[in-house]
Amino acid sequence: MRKLFFIALMIAACCFAENRANGAELRVPDHAVAGQALSIATSGSGEGTLLLIGPGEVIKHKIRLGENVEIKGEELKHAGRWIAIVRGGSPQSQVFWVEPGDPDNLSFLARPSRVPVAHPGVISGVAFTFDKYQNLVTQPTDVTFTLSVGGTTASQKVTTKNGIAWVRSSSAKKAGAAQFVAKVGDVTVARVVQQVASDPCNLRMHIAGENKDGIKVQTDAIRDCTGNPVPDGTIVTFIETDNTGRSVVDARIKKGIATAELPASQKAHISVASGVVLGNELNVGGGE
Amino acid sequence: MNFHSRQSHRDSAMRPAGPPSRLARVLVFSVGLALILSGAMPLARRIFADTNPSVHLTVANAAPREIEGSTQQSVLRDYTAAWKGLSTALAHNTLAPLDENFTGFALDKLTERVKDQQQNGLTTRIIDHGHKVDAVFYSPDGSAIELKDTASLETQVLDGGNVIHSDQAQVHYYVILTGAADRWKVRVLESAK
Numbered sequence: 001m002r003k004l005f006f007i008a009l010m011i012a013a014c015c016f017a018e019n020r021a022n023g024a025e026l027r028v029p030d031h032a033v034a035g036q037a038l039s040i041a042t043s044g045s046g047e048g049t050l051l052l053i054g055p056g057e058v059i060k061h062k063i064r065l066g067e068n069v070e071i072k073g074e075e076l077k078h079a080g081r082w083i084a085i086v087r088g089g090s091p092q093s094q095v096f097w098v099e100p101g102d103p104d105n106l107s108f109l110a111r112p113s114r115v116p117v118a119h120p121g122v123i124s125g126v127a128f129t130f131d132k133y134q135n136l137v138t139q140p141t142d143v144t145f146t147l148s149v150g151g152t153t154a155s156q157k158v159t160t161k162n163g164i165a166w167v168r169s170s171s172a173k174k175a176g177a178a179q180f181v182a183k184v185g186d187v188t189v190a191r192v193v194q195q196v197a198s199d200p201c202n203l204r205m206h207i208a209g210e211n212k213d214g215i216k217v218q219t220d221a222i223r224d225c226t227g228n229p230v231p232d233g234t235i236v237t238f239i240e241t242d243n244t245g246r247s248v249v250d251a252r253i254k255k256g257i258a259t260a261e262l263p264a265s266q267k268a269h270i271s272v273a274s275g276v277v278l279g280n281e282l283n284v285g286g287g288e
Numbered sequence: 289m290n291f292h293s294r295q296s297h298r299d300s301a302m303r304p305a306g307p308p309s310r311l312a313r314v315l316v317f318s319v320g321l322a323l324i325l326s327g328a329m330p331l332a333r334r335i336f337a338d339t340n341p342s343v344h345l346t347v348a349n350a351a352p353r354e355i356e357g358s359t360q361q362s363v364l365r366d367y368t369a370a371w372k373g374l375s376t377a378l379a380h381n382t383l384a385p386l387d388e389n390f391t392g393f394a395l396d397k398l399t400e401r402v403k404d405q406q407q408n409g410l411t412t413r414i415i416d417h418g419h420k421v422d423a424v425f426y427s428p429d430g431s432a433i434e435l436k437d438t439a440s441l442e443t444q445v446l447d448g449g450n451v452i453h454s455d456q457a458q459v460h461y462y463v464i465l466t467g468a469a470d471r472w473k474v475r476v477l478e479s480a481k
Contacts, residue, residue, distance in 0.1 A: 004315065051408070051452075053445060055479060056397025058404035078397055080479035083445060085453050093445075093453035097481045111429035124428035128464065128476075134393040136462055136478050162434055162462060163476075164425050166352065 026086050028096035034079045034133050035101045038071040048088025054098070055080040063088075079135035100135035106143075108182040110191035116198040118226050119171045123147065123193055126166040127182040136163040141184055145169075149178035149195055171195050175228040201225035203279030205238070205272045208259065215240070215284055217270060218259045229256050234274060236260075242268040341375075341416035343368045345435075350423040353430065363423070363433060363465060366472040371416060371439075374398065374477075378412040381405050391468060392475040415442035417456075421463075433472065435463040 027041040040050065044065035052059040052071065056078040063069050065088055079100040085093040107128040115122050125145050129137040143165040146155045149172045158165040165182075171193075172178065178193045200222045209216035217238055222230045236258035240247040242265040249260040262270065267285035271278070345364045347355040355363070366389070373385030377398065386398050405411060417440035425434035438460055445453040464476035 051410070051445075053405075053410070053412070053453075054401070055477075056400045058401065058408050058410065060408055081459055083443070083453055083455075085445065087447075087452065091452040093455075095455055095457070099481075100478075109427065109429070109431060111431070126427045126429075126432065130393075134396075136464070136476050138462055138478075138480060162424055162436065163464075164434055166425075166427065168352070168428060 026084060026092045026094045028084050028094045030096075032076065032082075032096060032098045033101055034077055034098050034131060034135050035073045036076070037073045038076055040069045040071065040084060042066060042069060042086055044088065046088060048086050051083075051085040051087065052076075053083045053085070054078045055082075077133040079131070079133075100137045100139075101131035101133070103129040103137045103141050103184045104132040104187060105130040105134065106182055106184055106187050106189045108189040108191060110180045110193055112193070113191075114194045114196060115171045117171050117175050117195050117224065117228055118173045118198060121168045122171050123169045123178075123180070124166065125169070125180055125182060125191075126164065127160075127184070127189075129160050129163055129165070129184055138163045141165075144183045146181045146183070147172075147178055147193070148181075149176050150174040173226040197228035197230045198224040198226070200230050200234075200274045200277050200279075203236075203272060203274055203277055205270075205279055205282065207282065207284065210264075210284070212264055214264050215262045215268070215270070216259065217262060217272070217282070219253075219257050219272065219279070221256045222253055222258065222274070230274070232256070236272060236274045238262060239271045239273075240265065240268050241270075242266070339372075340368050341371045342418040343371070343421055344419065345421045345423065347423045350426045350433070353426040353428055355423055355426050355433070359426075359430075359433075360423075363435075363472055367419075367421065367435065367463070367465065367474070369471075370474045370477075371419070375414045375416060377402055378405065378414060381411060389471075389473060390475075390477070391466065391473040394474045394477045398477075409447060411446045413444040413446060415444070416440075417442065431467050432475075433465045435461075435465065437461040437463055 029038060032038050042065050046065050048063050048065045050061045050063045050069050059075050061069060076098060079098050082096050082098055083093060084096060085091055109126045111124050127143045129141050131137050141160045142157055143160060144157050145167045146153060147169050152172055156167050158167055172195055175195050175197050178195050179190055180193050181188055181190045201224050205217050205219045208218035219236060224230060230253060232253050234253045235250050236253060238249045238260040240262040247263050249262060251258045251260040265284060270282040343364060347360050370389035373389040376385045381402050383399055383402055386395055390398055420438045422436045423433060424436055438458055440458055442456040444451050460480050462478045462480060463474060465472040466475045
C-alpha cells in the first residue's frame with residue numbers, strides 16, 4: 001500500500017515538473033495582433049525548430065534555443081488561436097491568441113438590387129468589417145451607410161456588434177439608380193439599388209378609334225402614384241365583355257402608354273387593369 | 289539434526305500461502321481495470337472522433353429577423369457537418385470535406401492550413417466534446433447568419449504518429465454562415481479569447 005502511494009506521488013510529481021518545465025521553456029506574448037511582428041522567448045541550448053500552427057497557416061522556423069524568435073508581421077496573418085511548439089529535445093508547446101487588426105475591408109450586402117419607389121423599410125444593407133488579412137473585426141466600429149438618389153441623400157451611422165452593422169431604409173419617391181454606400185474609416189464600398197416606378201396609379205383608357213373590324217383602346221400615360229412613369233414592357237390587360245362572350249388582350253406599355261385592338265361589338269363593356277390595379281371602365285354602343 | 293532442520297524449512301516453503309487479503313485483490317483488480325481503460329480510451333476517442341459532434345443551437349437572440357424552424361434545423365445540420373468536415377480535413381490533410389462545408393475566407397484559410405500541415409508532415413486531431421451555439425444575427429434578406437459558438441475541444445498536433453502537442457480547452461468562435469445552393473456554408477470561422 002505504501003509502495004502504491006509512493007508510485008502515485010512520483011507520477012504526480014513528474015506531471016507537475018513536466019508542466020512547469022513546459023511553461024518555463026517557451027514564452028509567448030499575452031497580446032498579439034494580426035499583421036504585427038511578434039517575439040517568442042525560448043530557453044535551453046542547441047538547435048531546435050519552432051512551429052506556429054494558426055487558424056490558416058503553419059509557420060516553421062529553425063531556431064537556436066535560448067534566444068528570442070522574431071516572427072514578421074506578414075507571417076502572422078490570421079487572428080484566433082495559435083499553438084507554438086518548440087522541437088529540440090522533448091517538444092514544448094504553448095497556446096496563444098492573435099487579435100484582428102484595424103478595419104481595412106468591408107463586405108457589403110445591399111438587398112434587393114431592384115425595388116419599387118416609396119416603399120418603407122424595403123432596402124437593407126449589411127456590412128461585415130474585416131482587417132487587412134480578412135479577419136472579422138469584432139471590436140465595435142462605426143459604419144456609415146448612405147443612400148442617395150436624384151439629389152436626395154439619407155445617411156445613418158451604425159456601430160458594429162460582433163463584426164456586423166446593418167441598416168434598413170425606405171426607397172425614395174423618385175425612380176433611378178440609387179447609390180448605397182457603406183463606409184468605415186477610409187474604406188468605402190458602393191452598391192447600386194435600382195429604384196423603379198411602383199404600381200400604376202389612376203389607370204385610365206379611352207377609345208382611340210372604332211370601325212367595323214374592331215375597337216382600338218389606348219391608355220393615357222401610365223404613372224405611379226408619385227408621378228414616375230411605369231417602365232415600358234409592363235403588361236396592361238384589356239377585357240371586352242359582350243353578349244357573344246369575353247375577349248382578353250394583354251398589351252405591353254410602349255413609350256409610356258398601352259394600346260390594344262378589341263373585336264367590334266354593337267354593345268360591349270371594356271375594362272383595363274395592370275397587375276392588381278384596376279382602371280376605368282367603358283361601355284361601347286350604349287355610351288360611356 | 290541438520291537434515292531435520294532443512295526438511296523443516298522445505299515444509300514451510302511448500303506450505304500453501306493463505307488466501308490473499310481482500311485489499312490485495314481489489315488492488316490487483318483496480319490496476320487491471322486501469323490498464324484496460326488506458327488502452328480502450330484512445331481507441332474510443334478515435335472511433336467517436338469520426339461521428340458527428342454534439343451541437344446545441346439557440347436562436348432566441350437572433351436579430352433583426354427571427355430564424356424559422358426549418359432554417360434552424362438546416363443551420364444545425366450544416367454547422368454540425370462543417371465541424372465534422374473540419375476535423376476530417378485536419379486529421380487526414382484532405383481538402384474535399386472543406387469544399388463541401390466552407391466558402392469564402394474560411395475556405396481559403398483552412399485550405400492553406402491543410403496544405404501547410406501536409407508540407408510539414410503534421411496532422412491535427414480534434415476530439416470534439418460539443419458546442420453551445422447561439423445565433424446572434426440573421427440578415428433581413430435571409431442570406432447570412434452569425435453564430436457565437438463555445439466549443440469544448442481537445443486538440444492534438446501530431447508529427448507523423450507522435451503527439452507533439454495536446455490541450456483541452458473551451459474555445460469561443462465567431463461564425464458567419466451564408467446560403468449556398470443546397471445548404472448553409474461557413475464563410476467565417478474565427479476563434480477569439
